[in-house]
Amino acid sequence: MTNGYNAALYGSGLFQSDNPSINQEQLEAIQGSGFTTVILWTLHVDAVGNFNFNGPPAIVSVGSTGSEFNSTDFGYLPQLITDLKSGGVGKVLFCIGSADVSDFHNIAALLSTESGTQTLKNSFGALVNALPIDGFDFDLEEFDQDYTDTIVQLTFMLNQNYGSLITYCPFTNIGFWTNCLAEVYQQNNNQQIVSWFNLQCYSGGAGNDPNSWVDDINSQYGVSDPNAFIMPGYDADADGPPSNICQIFNTVGVKGGFIWNSSEIFGGSYTPADFASAITDGLNKDCPH
Numbered sequence: 239m240t241n242g243y244n245a246a247l248y249g250s251g252l253f254q255s256d257n258p259s260i261n262q263e264q265l266e267a268i269q270g271s272g273f274t275t276v277i278l279w280t281l282h283v284d285a286v287g288n289f290n291f292n293g294p295p296a297i298v299s300v301g302s303t304g305s306e307f308n309s310t311d312f313g314y315l316p317q318l319i320t321d322l323k324s325g326g327v328g329k330v331l332f333c334i335g336s337a338d339v340s341d342f343h344n345i346a347a348l349l350s351t352e353s354g355t356q357t358l359k360n361s362f363g364a365l366v367n368a369l370p371i372d373g374f375d376f377d378l379e380e381f382d383q384d385y386t387d388t389i390v391q392l393t394f395m396l397n398q399n400y401g402s403l404i405t406y407c408p409f410t411n412i413g414f415w416t417n418c419l420a421e422v423y424q425q426n427n428n429q430q431i432v433s434w435f436n437l438q439c440y441s442g443g444a445g446n447d448p449n450s451w452v453d454d455i456n457s458q459y460g461v462s463d464p465n466a467f468i469m470p471g472y473d474a475d476a477d478g479p480p481s482n483i484c485q486i487f488n489t490v491g492v493k494g495g496f497i498w499n500s501s502e503i504f505g506g507s508y509t510p511a512d513f514a515s516a517i518t519d520g521l522n523k524d525c526p527h
Contacts, residue, residue, distance in 0.1 A: 269325025272514030373403030430460030487520025
């Protein structure tokens with residue numbers, strides 16, 4: 239982590255298609271930028287356990303012989319992730335979910351049956367075996383039912399079967415998310431396996447105060463350092479430019495943060511390094527004057 243801080247970047251559209259020139263350009267811009275974590279956005283799960291990387295074609299398909307990684311359309315992706323990690327990025331995660339989708343509804347339905355659970359496990363296994371990713375980020379933004387059991391079951395499935403690092407990406411409802419933390423902690427013999435929260439402080443989460451979330455994370459959740467556990471995130475467009483984001487991080491008492499998202503950065507006049515520095519300089523109380 240740069241200066242002990244975790245600086246994460248959500249990669250909206252990053253490496254989503256096999257475009258060698260664009261992928262290489264964006265890879266090189268992120269390598270050595272100062273971002274310590276990259277979160278590929280996003281994985282969608284359909285009702286039968288197929289996975290899409292934002293949209294078709296499926297990146298993992300369920301067939302008669304099990305779940306298979308689509309190496310025909312995504313065969314370029316493993317090397318890009320490997321190169322990203324060899325170039326200074328410590329962790330690469332795959333986000334699951336987003337707004338206005340049914341991913342966790344589908345996951346809950348699959349987990350409700352033995353065959354569905356096995357299918358889901360097989361699909362994640364196919365993805366993890368094909369890609370050198372470190373874990374998954376849960377972006378649950380569905381509110382049609384209580385998903386506590388779903389989040390907890392998925393956390394254990396991915397962590398215990400594949401050693402996956404798990405993060406949650408809340409934008410509201412701290413009670414729900416801390417209850418998930420408590421359940422994971424209690425069911426895991428008082429050991430917490432969720433690594434951190436990527437707290438959305440933009441769009442629907444624009445009113446979030448990271449310090450309030452820090453205050454609500456206490457010992458009953460098995461979190462040793464709440465200031466490192468809460469990672470607030472800001473929008474590269476709406477909260478930018480980097481100088482403004484630096485000032486935001488200058489006012490919060492945390493030890494990391496994230497930027498939403500790479501497509502906004504690459505579509506603008508600043509670089510990933512500018513935004514990574516905005517996080518770390520702000521947390522160091524060292525914003526440029």
